[in-house]
Amino acid sequence: MAYLELNNVCKTYGEGVHATEVLSDINLSIEEGEFVAIVGFTGSGKTTLVNLINGLLKPTGGEILFKGKAVSGTSHERGVIFQNYSLLPWLTVGQNVSMAVREAFPNEKRKAVKERVAQYVEMVGLTPAISKRPKELSGGMRQRVAVARALSMNPEMIIMDEPLGALDALTRGNLQDEILKIWSKDRRTALLITNDVDEGLYMADRIIPLRPGPRATLGPEFKIDIERPRDKTELNDNPFYKKTRNAIIEYLMSIGEERKTVSGKVYALPELSPKSFVA
Amino acid sequence: MKQSVTVSKTADLKVSSALKILVSRLNIKAPKFNPNTIFKKVVVPILSILLFIGLWHVGARSLYNIEADFKIEKALADQGQAAADSMAACIASGDISCQPNTLPSPAQVWDSFNTLIADHQVISADKLAFKDKTAALNEKRIAEGKDPITYTGRPSFVDQIFTSLKTVFAGFLLAFMIAVPIGIVIGLSQTLRNSFNWLIQVFKPVSPVVWLLLVFMIVKTMTKDSNQDSAFIISFISVGLCAMWATLVNTAMGVSSVDKDYINVAKVLKLKPLQKVFKVILPSSLPLIFTGLRITLSVAWMVLIAIELLAQSPGLGSFVWEEFQNGANDSNSKIIVAMFVIGIIGFLLDRIMLTIQNMVSFNKNAAT
Numbered sequence: 001m002a003y004l005e006l007n008n009v010c011k012t013y014g015e016g017v018h019a020t021e022v023l024s025d026i027n028l029s030i031e032e033g034e035f036v037a038i039v040g041f042t043g044s045g046k047t048t049l050v051n052l053i054n055g056l057l058k059p060t061g062g063e064i065l066f067k068g069k070a071v072s073g074t075s076h077e078r079g080v081i082f083q084n085y086s087l088l089p090w091l092t093v094g095q096n097v098s099m100a101v102r103e104a105f106p107n108e109k110r111k112a113v114k115e116r117v118a119q120y121v122e123m124v125g126l127t128p129a130i131s132k133r134p135k136e137l138s139g140g141m142r143q144r145v146a147v148a149r150a151l152s153m154n155p156e157m158i159i160m161d162e163p164l165g166a167l168d169a170l171t172r173g174n175l176q177d178e179i180l181k182i183w184s185k186d187r188r189t190a191l192l193i194t195n196d197v198d199e200g201l202y203m204a205d206r207i208i209p210l211r212p213g214p215r216a217t218l219g220p221e222f223k224i225d226i227e228r229p230r231d232k233t234e235l236n237d238n239p240f241y242k243k244t245r246n247a248i249i250e251y252l253m254s255i256g257e258e259r260k261t262v263s264g265k266v267y268a269l270p271e272l273s274p275k276s277f278v279a
Numbered sequence: 280m281k282q283s284v285t286v287s288k289t290a291d292l293k294v295s296s297a298l299k300i301l302v303s304r305l306n307i308k309a310p311k312f313n314p315n316t317i318f319k320k321v322v323v324p325i326l327s328i329l330l331f332i333g334l335w336h337v338g339a340r341s342l343y344n345i346e347a348d349f350k351i352e353k354a355l356a357d358q359g360q361a362a363a364d365s366m367a368a369c370i371a372s373g374d375i376s377c378q379p380n381t382l383p384s385p386a387q388v389w390d391s392f393n394t395l396i397a398d399h400q401v402i403s404a405d406k407l408a409f410k411d412k413t414a415a416l417n418e419k420r421i422a423e424g425k426d427p428i429t430y431t432g433r434p435s436f437v438d439q440i441f442t443s444l445k446t447v448f449a450g451f452l453l454a455f456m457i458a459v460p461i462g463i464v465i466g467l468s469q470t471l472r473n474s475f476n477w478l479i480q481v482f483k484p485v486s487p488v489v490w491l492l493l494v495f496m497i498v499k500t501m502t503k504d505s506n507q508d509s510a511f512i513i514s515f516i517s518v519g520l521c522a523m524w525a526t527l528v529n530t531a532m533g534v535s536s537v538d539k540d541y542i543n544v545a546k547v548l549k550l551k552p553l554q555k556v557f558k559v560i561l562p563s564s565l566p567l568i569f570t571g572l573r574i575t576l577s578v579a580w581m582v583l584i585a586i587e588l589l590a591q592s593p594g595l596g597s598f599v600w601e602e603f604q605n606g607a608n609d610s611n612s613k614i615i616v617a618m619f620v621i622g623i624i625g626f627l628l629d630r631i632m633l634t635i636q637n638m639v640s641f642n643k644n645a646a647t
Contacts, residue, residue: 056546073546080547086540090562090641099558103548133641153548 002029002065003189004053004157009062011048022048024215026062028208030189037192037200038218039248040210041256046193047083049210050161053191054080066157076104079155083162085142087134087149094130097121097149104153120152121145123182140171147179157189165195173232176203184228197248201241202230207248211255219255222248332385339384346379375608383612388619391612399435406430434593436613440620443594446511447576447583447628450518454575458523459568462530466564467556472531483524487582491517491589510592517586522579529571533564562641569636576632580625595621 009026012019022045030036040046051057052064055074064071066078074080087096098117105113121130124144134142143163150158163179164172180203183190194200200207201224209219222244226235235241347370355363369377383391409430417427434442465471494517502509537560545559587596599617602610 054547056543074549076549082540082543084540086544088541088544088559088562090565100548103550135641 003032003034003067004028004030004191005065006053007063007065009052009059009064011045011052011057012060021215023052023217025217028218030191032189033187034206035183035190035192035204036206036208037194037204038208038210039194039197039200039252040216041212041252042195044210044212045214045216046195046210047161049216050080050159050191050193054078054159076153077156079150079153079158081143081146081150081158081160081163083165085134085139085146087142087145089134092131092133093121093126093137093145094118096134096145097152100149101152116152120148123151124148124178138171139167140175143167143175144178147175147182151182155188157191158183160190160192162193162195164199172199179203180229197245197252201245201248202232202235207244209248209252209255219251336385339382339387342381343379343384346381350377350379378608380606380608380611383609383615387609387612388615391609392616394609395436395613395616399437402432402435402438405432436598436617439593439595439598440624443583443587443596444624446515446587446592446594447518447579449511449515450522450579450583451576453516453519454523454526454579455572457519458526458571458575459530462527462568462571463534463556463561465527466531466534467560469535472535479524479528483528485521487517487521487585488589490520491586494520495590510590514583514586514590514592514594517590518579518583521582521586522575525574525578526568526571529574530564530568533567533571534560537563566636566640569632569639573629573632573636577625577629580621580628584621 006026006028010021010024012021014020026049028036038046038049048057052059053071055071055078066075088099091099094117097120098113101108101113101116101120105116108116118127118130121127124147126141126144126148129137129141134145137145143166147163160179164175167175176199192200192203197207205224207222207224209222211217211219224244226238226241350370351363351367354366366377370379409432413428420427465475491513494513498509498513498516502512541559541563542555545555550558583594584596584599586592587594588600589596591597595617599614602613602617
């Protein structure tokens with residue numbers, strides 16, 4: 001039995017004539033302790049998929065099973081890191097994290113909560129900024145707060161929705177390493193949604209491309225059998241890495257081409273010639 | 280070698296231009312050292328005030344002349360040359376009995392202001408004396424179980440200001456206590472919003488005068504058997520009802536338009552409904568609520584004058600009305616003094632609200 005299972009899941013927005021099917025026929029199963037990456041174009045329905053899995057949205061059809069039980073609403077067992085950090089701007093770093101801790105561990109004493117907050121803020125290296133507000137932090141620091149908040153609830157599975165999408169390349173690399181480091185400590189099940197093939201290749205055990213929407217569905221999976229910890233510079237010379245990377249990109253490009261030819265309608269233009277204003 | 284030289288030169292250039300930008304930034308931050316900023320922020324406003332007073336003086340002067348000419352011509356037509364001459368002489372001498380009644384000049388207003396302050400000093404001295412005189416008697420009366428004797432002389436201008444402030448704060452508090460809770464409840468539910476929308480849209484544009492009459496109808500009946508003065512109650516309730524709409528609408532809007540990301544956070548953290556309201560929805564709508572309260576306070580101050588004027592409740596509004604009815608020689612200039620006092624107090628109240636608004640706002644650059 002898989003840890004997380006999606007069977008024939010589809011999601012439609014709107015009703016009747018205006019209905020648009022964003023996702024259709026999604027089948028996915030993730031084993032415990034696995035790190036899976038879903039790679040797709042922007043606008044292909046990645047965020048919808050994430051919100052279905054974390055319970056913010058309900059599927060129109062099919063079922064989502066988490067540990068054998070149907071997902072109904074959000075749960076503390078599945079921690080979420082949002083694309084745009086979603087920190088509460090009126091709370092400090094510590095308060096943002098402690099809000100999550102207090103919800104996840106309602107019976108813990110004040111002191112224990114404080115310690116847990118301090119521990120997770122320390123883990124993402126933000127102890128000096130613990131009493132700062134999100135506005136005073138850089139993008140990378142904000143995303144680290146979001147990571148700390150998600151992990152402080154001690155979730156069994158962690159879902160990341162393009163967590164590093166808004167960051168510059170250097171910060172991105174650093175945070176990838178940090179997330180991997182944290183993940184490798186207890187190897188929780190992780191689902192990473194990204195638009196960066198390299199990021200998926202570097203971090204995940206398995207990459208599944210999402211064919212672009214409407215009616216987006218998952219493509220064939222690619223296993224990444226590269227030993228951890230992986231080294232970015234060595235990866236570039238790894239023949240398996242190169243092969244897989246090319247295969248994935250080729251696949252994504254081919255669906256991109258498909259999409260282009262679908263919309264390759266020829267429009268007849270009216271014959272117009274510029275009017276002369278001189279004469 | 281040559282290349283490296285040019286590189287270092289451009290680097291130099293970059294550094295110097297960066298320095299220049301830095302220096303210009305610093306200058307903006309420290310206005311003391313920049314004569315341009317002093318000119319803009321101090322000299323220009325002062326010049327504009329002087330220009331305003333000058334125009335006012337010239338305007339008042341010409342209105343005065345029109346009124347004076349009219350008076351002389353009227354005397355000439357009614358009573359002949361001798362009467363006209365004596366009228367002209369009378370006006371020129373500055374005798375109070377025959378002064379033209381028109382827009383007062385800045386100097387007259389300033390004199391009236393001083394008169395009002397002097398009057399206040401006289402009245403407060405009088406009050407103090409009265410208190411001293413009745414202290415022993417009042418003690419006796421209280422011991423006997425009777426009401427103490429209170430000062431019933433006429434209030435001074437400064438007393439009127441404080442009465443008005445009291446009324447406006449009572450009204451503001453009422454508006455706050457009605458509008459914020461209702462706004463939150465309405466904001467949380469789309470159904471309630473739809474069902475109350477007509478009520479808000481219909482009552483929002485109703486004039487303060489009508490509110491006053493409505494409140495008067497109700498309060499008059501409710502305070503029938505008590506012999507206390509209901510004017511204060513009527514005026515503060517009317518002020519509250521007129522002014523609360525901005526807060527109501529803003530609160531409902533703030534609560535209903537909370538960023539979807541924050542709602543998602545609340546869902547993912549599994550906050551209970553009440554916690555969701557107090558920890559996520561309210562903090563994120565605070566800036567809008569305070570914008571509403573700020574508008575409410577300025578509306579309250581604006582309608583207060585009209586309401587006091589009609590409700591016969593003491594305050595600046597009735598001061599203005601009484602002066603207008605009085606028609607004394609310096610009544611017009613006293614009305615202008617009241618106008619400036621009302622304006623300046625309104626401005627100060629708005630500044631206070633803005634400061635509070637900026638204090639609670641997490642988005643520091645939102646309001647100016």
